[in-house]
Amino acid sequence: MIKFIAKRLGSGLVVLFVVSALTFTLLYTSSGSIARNILGDQATPEQVALKEQELGLDQPLVTRYFAWLGDAVSGNLGASWFTSEPVANSLATRIPVTMTMVFTAMILIAICAALIGVAAAVKRGWVDRVVQIGAIVGDSIPGYVIGVFLVTILAIQLGLFPATSTISPEVGPEAWVYSMTLPVIALLINGVTGGAQQIRSAVIKQLERDYVRTLRSRGIGEREILFKHVLRSAAPAGLTVLSLQLIGMLGGVVIIEQIFALPGMGPLAVTATGQSDLPVVMGVVMYTVVVVIVVNLLVDILNGWLNPKVRVS
């Protein structure tokens, strides 16, 4: 098992390296004159040259990448070109906000999607039809459109919730939960509808397996077959569904945070993108890839625990 984890961790680091190199190359070769961008059109060529030297842009790309990589390994991701705030600091204050939201939504999605999906697979009938229709509706309306309407109707028109949220520990847990409700709902609706449908399919697929019939023929009860055998076999598929949703949510949360004016990764990423603030953009990409790698690693470990075949090979 330890060997298995080490192997997965190793391949994760390779991915991290490849993605960072590609992103760095893409960002620093395509965005035109970066120094002129920062200084504006009035800057003289001398000023631009000076700025380029200051940012190290006169160095060859490979040198710059490895300088960045060396710093990054020691925890220094550079500083914003516009606010001069160290990227690592911005990330450290914003990641907790975003991650709290993402993980709250994810836990709720996992619970709701699993309950609804399994119920639809076992009971069929009307539960199943509701899940099917829900999946179509959920697929048709992007999460941010749901967010926009939640704000408009529940917060602005009816005044039930705060339209914008600020999360700080001083506000107290009650106000915090209150302010998080709408953004989390906006984040999780698509996840629940899509997840429930896919978990349903995964469970039905297992229920139709030959060994389920054989277990029944041996006198094992329906409940034991479902909870001990079927759900265990359907779990890897369910985990994959949920992990893909979590990864997708890292993008979706950017827009949701913008809608609810939450001080998470979203506004940082959007501002940095608009200004071509490349060190910050690099930082955002690195954070995303690290989260993705950790999530995939966790899923691999859980699958290895659930499925003896994976564990052996």
Added chain:
Amino acid sequence: MSDSIDTAAVAAPVPTGQSGTVVRSTVMRRLLRNPLGIASLVILGSIALLAIFAPVLAPFEENFANITKTLAPADSVNILGTDSAGRDTWSRLLFGAQLTLLSALLCAGVAIAIGLPAGLIAGYYAGKFEAVSNWVVSILMSLPGLIVLLTIRAAFGPSVWISMIAFGVLISPSYFRLTRTAVQSVRNELYVDAARVSGLSDLSIIARHIFSVVRAPIIIQTAAIAGVAIAIQSGLEFLGLGDPTKATWGVMLSEGFKNVYMTPTLLLWPALAMALTIGGLVLLGNAIRDALEDGEKIKHRKKKTVPAESTTADPAKAGQSRKSVAAVEVGTEHHLIKVTNLGVGYPQADGSVKKVVDDVSFHVDRGEILGIVGESGSGKSQTAFSILGLLPDNARIVGGSIQFDGNYTVAPGDDRVSQERLSKLRGKRISYIPQEPMSNLDPAFTIGYQLVTPMVRVLGISKAEARKRALKLLTDVGIVNPERTFEAYPHEVSGGMAQRVLIAGAISCEPDLVIADEPTTALDVTVQADVLDLLRELQQRLNIGVILVTHNFGVVADLCDRVAVMQNGRLVEEGTVRDILRNPKEQYTQTLLGSMLEGKTPMTMLVSRPGSAAQKEPVA
């Protein structure tokens, strides 16, 4: 939103080798018969028309601003009102449709252009290319779409086209995986081999045989991807990172959200346009999938009934024989299992019931082996599963009764098998040996666990006691190292060993009746003989009744006391093995027997696995 990108890839229908052979026109017809299919086509068609004729239909230029008339409500000039810059909402909606649809097409086009050829090559040639592309795919799949698009935006500036090309690249793995899986499933099909042998080039094989298989799944996938592309592109514009000179639904949504306190209706139109378009695409994808799946089902059913139809050349005779068999069987004497005039059917979509078992009667006593013989689709397995109460959920008992040891498990008039009564019998008094050893053991549990648990549940003995008995059973079924097999997972043992384990499981609770459904079909020839010997030995020692479902007269001759011949859901002949083999009365039985005699031309139509039948010694 972007979460649906990745899920779209997961939800991609797994294509089977069959889907491509469905004639396109019938799919189209089925699509048009489905109300949701029509609705989606109408919605998408109207939006496409509005987009195409936007320059004609729109009363204003997309960016024409009447500064004196901002945030105006709907009137005769601006039928949906104006935005904060005094631009006409209806006109911008139309131009937005144009851009939105074009960008979705571009994205899907790029994704197909990359994913399809890569998937074809990886699936058809495998090797290094496949390994490398799988690695690239796993990276692309693990990147959240929106974050990548933000990076692209930071590098290249605002452009709908660049961001959609990038997203097309990012989402191309979903086509890649779809194509690769489809190609892998047909690569080794006989007809592809035949094409190769007949000297067709790889290119024309791919074009002719393989492309037809992936065509339909690709259309479904494209509908899903276009929807996701629209959602993510609009999301980017909603964030204010799109091209500000273009009217798009995302920009309009953002504009509406900024003025949500003044004119919330500005939000409604772009949101509605998006939901209608994406919803139309989702529905279209679903409808096409349903149309294809219906085709599959119909084909499958046809396949099953065809040989039966062609063999009932003489319906009068078949009816006559049925009567004679029934006359013998209907009686009042006590048997271990007694099946009387049993009928099993499946309700069809058009309200009719398709009978798969019709008017079948037989009985089995303790210490007796009854063989049920017939071709695939003759209803023999359905009969066996009705006795076990393990028919699929949609199956119905359409007639007759089943009595086990004098008690009804299916009383006359019941339309389903009584699970309440059977759950007390299953495992304890009636047990089951399946056909396919490997798929009938749960891969996640050890063999020992799967032997011990039923004994603990059914017999109420302790785990330690059950373990002792399980090891003894494993020895009894001829496993040399029972301890090791006990600890092993199913994937760690051979097929023959797994079948011995399943036999051990079937007799573990000392049943009175064992139903064996083709217990040797999936095994090697040498192992087949061993397993048959084992079955006979156990049956004699434990004095149990056995129903042996098989298509193989060799197995019947070897093992059975009596034999029932089934055809097309009906019992055509029943008697002692000696009588039936020496002196078959029915034409059908003669044909069935004749089909496996050496020196004759094999009638491949009647024997589903000519290989396994030919391996047996000639009978009679």
